[in-house]
Amino acid sequence: MANPFLFLEYEPAFETLGSDYYDQVSAAEFPFHILRFRNDEILTQLGVDPQSVTDDHFIEAFGKFESVRPALAMCYHGYQFGEYNPQLGDGRGFLYGQVRGTNGELYDFGTKGSGQTPYSRNADGRLTLKGGIREVIAAETLHRMGVKTSRTLSLIETGEKLYRSDEPSPTRSAVMVRFSRSHIRFGTFERLHYFGRADLVENLLNHVIKYYYPHFQNDRDCYALFYAELVQRVATLVAQWMAAGFCHGVLNTDNMSITGESFDYGPYAFIPSYNPRFTAAYFDHSGLYCYANQPWVCKGNLERLQQPLSMVIDPKDLETGLDLFDSQFQETYRQLMVNKLGFEQLPRPESEEFLKLTVNLLKNNDLGYHNFFSLLTQGFCQQWQEDSTLICQAEGLPEFEGWRKSYLESWQQLYHHYLQTLSPTEMQEMKARLQQHNPSFVPLRAEIEAIWEPIIVEDNWEPFYTLLQQVKQGTKQEAETKRTT
Numbered sequence: 001m002a003n004p005f006l007f008l009e010y011e012p013a014f015e016t017l018g019s020d021y022y023d024q025v026s027a028a029e030f031p032f033h034i035l036r037f038r039n040d041e042i043l044t045q046l047g048v049d050p051q052s053v054t055d056d057h058f059i060e061a062f063g064k065f066e067s068v069r070p071a072l073a074m075c076y077h078g079y080q081f082g083e084y085n086p087q088l089g090d091g092r093g094f095l096y097g098q099v100r101g102t103n104g105e106l107y108d109f110g111t112k113g114s115g116q117t118p119y120s121r122n123a124d125g126r127l128t129l130k131g132g133i134r135e136v137i138a139a140e141t142l143h144r145m146g147v148k149t150s151r152t153l154s155l156i157e158t159g160e161k162l163y164r165s166d167e168p169s170p171t172r173s174a175v176m177v178r179f180s181r182s183h184i185r186f187g188t189f190e191r192l193h194y195f196g197r198a199d200l201v202e203n204l205l206n207h208v209i210k211y212y213y214p215h216f217q218n219d220r221d222c223y224a225l226f227y228a229e230l231v232q233r234v235a236t237l238v239a240q241w242m243a244a245g246f247c248h249g250v251l252n253t254d255n256m257s258i259t260g261e262s263f264d265y266g267p268y269a270f271i272p273s274y275n276p277r278f279t280a281a282y283f284d285h286s287g288l289y290c291y292a293n294q295p296w297v298c299k300g301n302l303e304r305l306q307q308p309l310s311m312v313i314d315p316k317d318l319e320t321g322l323d324l325f326d327s328q329f330q331e332t333y334r335q336l337m338v339n340k341l342g343f344e345q346l347p348r349p350e351s352e353e354f355l356k357l358t359v360n361l362l363k364n365n366d367l368g369y370h371n372f373f374s375l376l377t378q379g380f381c382q383q384w385q386e387d388s389t390l391i392c393q394a395e396g397l398p399e400f401e402g403w404r405k406s407y408l409e410s411w412q413q414l415y416h417h418y419l420q421t422l423s424p425t426e427m428q429e430m431k432a433r434l435q436q437h438n439p440s441f442v443p444l445r446a447e448i449e450a451i452w453e454p455i456i457v458e459d460n461w462e463p464f465y466t467l468l469q470q471v472k473q474g475t476k477q478e479a480e481t482k483r484t485t
């Protein structure tokens, strides 16, 4: 049977920009290939019947890299922890190809761990299996939580021994293919500014607008409009991370997509509890990219992007665009938190106090962030409309004493107050909304670590697949039932 991946209609979109933007490379050859994860949902999104795609097809295309288009290592620089680094670029990946989804939008297949390139510096060009697994889990969980994210199309174990300072070594290797809107990064523009090439900035800008902001293509102000929309997309994304309790960990400008989509999941974590200073990367000593800093860091990255863009866009327009960030972030975050609490909308300005109280309740008590919303979802019932003391009192909430108890009571009373305004139908809808916005299973770091143990000890992959089912279904029980039936 012919390999469907080799018969997709690949569009040489980035390729037509020319060699100023990439280097043609070839993939490494690996000792063996074992498909560990395939994402059939993406096949459907591409209009490919998953039944027609065998595991060997995945291995041929995304492990042995049989292909119809050249492999392109994309060039970029970036600000890393505030320092400009001109020695970046795809050092362990390349653009395999670009295809349209059934929605008409263009997507990248980008590799990670496929071998060395001119940008590998002294590194091996490889990805650890554990790193690949962690990225699969992050992308699938964020997707379930409604965050605009890249996905993982495949993860293939490749049989090499890798040495890493942050994993017991030797450790196992893998190659991953990422499915994302684009791998053009803020750093792709920054590199062109570094070389003083306004012409290349302009070409790239036209390309980005054509493929990712096509609604502005014929507008006289298309550059300014593009930047203003990017600002809003990034602000929306950060609000989604914050509501999802997600800390990306490495918000360097080479990890910021020009489409406003989230990607590159290295040392990320879902926050265990609401701690604004929670820092995901062990090497982020100052906590620069901690949970609460994410909005202003991303706004700062957008501001940095003005440097290359101002080679072709009026700086006044860029300033006006950036001004949209704060309100877009606040508005989206507010709405998402209102939804996480189960409501469609809450009246303003009076409900602001309630939202603040919710965050403070989470901050000042030893409540798990995800656990709290999960308890709210599981316990939600009609009786809460009658008796405020029942609210969120299901098993699992720690005993509150002293000022903490009165804090909880104030919160319950306000929640109760808003519940009383709802009709029986609205109460039903509220239950559904709680379930939609609060998956009862969000993998914390320890849970991700726990699936790695059986893999290294006895090559047991069941916990990994079960965890992915849990993430998809949103509940542990449902996932376990589904796997055993």
Ligand SMILES: Nc1ncnc2c1ncn2[C@@H]1O[C@H](COP(=O)(O)OP(=O)(O)OP(=O)(O)O)[C@@H](O)[C@H]1O
Pocket: 087, 088, 089, 090, 091, 092, 093, 112, 119, 120, 121, 123, 124, 125, 126, 127, 250, 254, 255, 263, 264, 265, 266
């Ligand atoms: N093992 C490696 N071999 C070669 N280059 C590497 C390796 N690990 C990281 N790099 C390079 O270091 C830089 C920063 O890495 P970072 O972890 O942000 O990106 P990445 O995870 O490799 O790729 P992506 O951003 O596409 O997810 C990139 O230029 C990357 O290609």
Ligand SMILES: [Mg+2]
Pocket: 254, 255, 264
């Ligand atoms: Mg990166």
